[in-house]
Amino acid sequence: MPPQPWPTGDVEQIEPLIARVLAANASPFTYTGTQTYLVGTTDLAVIDPGPDDAQHIEALTRAIAGRSVAAIMCTHTHRDHSPAARGLAEATGAPIIGCAPLHIHSDAPRADAPFDQDYAPDRVLDDGEAMTGTGWTLRALATPGHTSNHLCFALEESDALFTGDHVMGWSTSVVMPPDGDMGDYLASLALLYTREDRIYYPAHGPAVEKPRQLVRGMVGHRRARERQIMRLLAEEPRSIAAMVPIMYKGVDEGLWPAAGQSVLAHLQQLERSGTVVCSEDIWAIN
CATH class of the missing domain: 1.10.10.10 (Winged helix-like DNA-binding domain superfamily/Winged helix DNA-binding domain)
Structure with missing residues (x-):
């Protein structure tokens, strides 16, 4: 863990088109918490709105600052990622767009958050489909493995990839049956290795500035x-x-x-x- 204080609830402008807000849900499995990303300047996409936490939703509303929200986009439906979509949709009128709903019931012990059973998107993005706004294009990339419904989102204007939990800068992703699949996960890593993204922005942990090097190491870890x-x-x-x-x-x-x-x-x-x-x-x- 990095030393505190962490920027929980603050708006960090990390690129001209990208701002970040950290949720207050730090744990051994979420690092300092879930990072929600705001893409755009006039009309926005909100990526991984985070847990159903009133303070985090208020922080996101402050960060949006009255601007229109074109889409609330979820990479997958673990409860540290998608539940805030409902409260944010009510506050902004924006549609929930992104991964498919997934309902898994299992008594197996988990090292990650259980699934958001109430997730109900207005639109599901297929692999290769895009959402657009003023000055930005986010294209969905199907990356099953951590969960079968996991998507990454590529910001074409800056060669950045929002990787959700598929690739993180602080830890390897958890792959747990019955929904997590190691073969799918390795195939999704292989797909990312063929790409030329400049930087990864994960939902947990620091940005990944050498993406292909990290992906190669993650594959090596799994093979070991x-x-x-x-x-x-x-x-x-x-x-x-x-x-x-x-x-x-x-x-x-x-x-x-x-x-x-x-x-x-x-x-x-x-x-x-x-x-x-x-x-x-x-x-x-x-």
Whole structure:
């Protein structure tokens, strides 16, 4: 964590077309909080409005400062990203546009926010579709993996990419079944690696000024976890519960159940490729 005070509730003008407002929802999984971005100068797009927090919605209303809002745009529907869309839509009259709704019910332990079951967009953007305003164009880029409905938004006028939770500057993204999919996540990273975006603006953590370098490192991290799993299974068949203490040695044990879900995402991808098999919660090399 960077030293406090953090700019919670303040408007930070980070580029001529981009301002940022930090929500007061810091946690071990959100870093200093969810960062909401305002794109434009006269008419605006609001990206990832954040949690349903009255103070954050008030801060966004102050930042909007009476300007028209063309769209409230959500990258995905975890509850630290989309719930404020409803209050902000009521305050501004703007439509909610972006990712598709997603309703996942699971009792599995999570290391991220659960889903916003009340998210109801006025329009869903398909891959490649764009929203436009005065002097700005935001094009949707489908990046499933963290969630199946995850979108990034490319600001064409400044070669910036708003990456939501797909790529963050402070941590790797959480990929947790039943909706998180490791194969989709790696494919989405590969897609980003082919692009030439100048900078990433994630929903949590600092801007990423060397995007392709970070993406390459993130892929390497996931491949290293995969090799670690294969080494453990080469020794003997194991359950996820037996692998986690070895793989996450030194990590707070309170996080081990959620870490087990990340291991499961890797194992499911390896199972689909025919590399491993599972019988009664015991995983083995095929």
